[in-house]
Amino acid sequence: MKSSIAAGSGSALVPERRFPEVQDTAVWETAPGNELFQQVSNRKAPPGLPILAITQEHGAIPRDMIDYNVSVTEKSLETYKEVRPGDFIISLRSFQGGIEFSEYHGICSPAYVILRKRGRLCGAFYRQYFKSHAFIQQLTRNLEGLRDGKMISYKQFSELQLLKPAFPEQQKIATCLESLDTLIAAQRRKLEALSAHKEGLMQQLFPQEGKTQPRLRFPEFEGAEKWEEKHLEGLAKRGSGHTPKKSMPEYYDGGIKWVSLADSKRLDQGLISKTAIEISDKGIKNSSAVLHKAGSVLISRDAGVGKSAIMASPMAVSQHFIVWTCDDRRLSNWFLYHLLQHSKPLFERMATGSTIKTIGLQFFINLRFRIPSRPEQQRIADCLTSLDDLIAAETQKSETLKIHKKGLMQQLFPRIGED
Structure with a gap:
């Protein structure tokens, strides 16, 4: 009525x-x-x-x-x-x-x-x-x-x-x-508990700053080799991005997904599959933008510094991002994603600037992490990704209740x- x-x-x-x-x-x-x-x-x-x-x-x-x-x-x-x-x-x-x-x-x-x-x-x-x-x-x-x-x-x-x-x-x-x-409040508390559990688990699965080993290892890796400090560029190809000239409309709306600062809310959620802006083949050819492979890991170097995601399909990025395409034999892209998530405090400390804080390129060129064997990487990545999936499902339940x-x-x- x-x-x-x-x-x-x-x-x-x-x-x-x-x-x-x-x-x-x-x-x-x-x-x-x-x-x-x-x-x-x-x-x-x-x-x-x-x-x-x-x-x-x-x-x-x-x-x-x-x-x-x-x-x-x-x-x-x-x-x-x-x-x-x-x-x-x-x-x-x-x-x-x-x-x-x-x-x-x-x-x-x-x-x-x-x-x-x-x-x-x-x-x-x-x-x-x-x-x-x-x-x-x-x-x-x-x-x-x-x-x-x-x-x-x-x-x-x-x-x-x-x-x-x-x-x-x-x-x-x-x-x-x-x-x-x-x-809704009970669902919110459940989400907060899951997020706190994940944060605590990450603190144990990755070595703390200044430490050489994590506090917790899965049973099958308890006697395995130690984590070794490695140069990230030795495990993954580093790439960057660019913004095609905005005065050239033919450089845009061409179906190529292009990650920019407008996509900040789409980061930190595992895969990124959509972007606010798309560019064209002409935009790629007439700029320094690069089309990165699906599965590449990106991180924001300013304006939301430390936010990261994995590309669900081939994408380009703006100059505000660094991209790593992993050598899958040596480095799991999902392990790297969770490692970057865990390392956010480091990125936030390294960012400088009065108006918009940013991290200089040299920091990423020199970036080193302690890395376990490829099978242990996969085990950690699978565990944390499963937890992320659970958090995403519970978040959806929360949104459904609100709607x-x-x-x-x-x-x-x-x-x-x-x-």
Whole structure:
């Protein structure tokens, strides 16, 4: 069932999806923001309350619970406002991410607007509603013209028409969406645990800096030969890239995948199979760009320094990347990929520059690593790649849950002002 609503206060509407228990109950109503929420500005909070950071990820949360390094003077603290559990806070960027909720008793900057429920409202319902696509669009529409970063006032909020279903339906919707949040949070913790497990495993499977051997070897290699320090260029052919002239349209859109800084988000995920930009044969022939073989390993030398990937098909790269094509008899490309991932702290330390940090070519020319035998390389690569596959599968589950919740919210919250 499609929703329908007039613009004024008290207008009725019906969401696309309702729970069976409330299917035949009263239609939803709307009310101005100031009828549902009052503004509170108590600057005489009890002493010792935590200072709250207002974030889109965590809502209002004590600063010492997250990485938040903004100092506050004792004089400034005198102007801070009290926030009670259940209060809502208009974020400095509320029109980008909704209105934040506090589960904590604390204080926050006087720059924020604190909202407290009037009467019988389900706070958990409005916590979800203020993050819904329908409300964000409404908020953005009403705030059109405001510069990025400027906070809305209570007066502007008070003029917004807010959804107000019957209290039991508010509770029903809140319970449903909070159960999904619980699943999403559990999936996130699972991913964090897998990522931490992988990081810990890599610390043991590769020698630490200054060490000659790893702390952990697979049983079949415990008595095998030691890892030997080798010059990477003796095991793989090093290559680089170039950017064809952008003023020549015939050099582009020719079907040859070309890895550039625009592909930063596609790196660190094992294989890279797509690129934001493609070039042409003419682009290759009329520049210093080179077509590298499928299976080659690339690494970013600046702007995301240390990010790496393996080419799923023949590709060219921009000058911001170094490419290694491994001698498969001596070096596994997947072992090299995981080794580069493990060596990110080294690359980050070696990067220099004030604006964009970069690593000079000579560093890569001289690069040496401790390398085990080819069979042990393969065993390590297979183990870590399997773990990456598991992390990728669990990441997909997490994204599916988020998409499901987003779609459900679009059905549960009608859009105000639509026919």
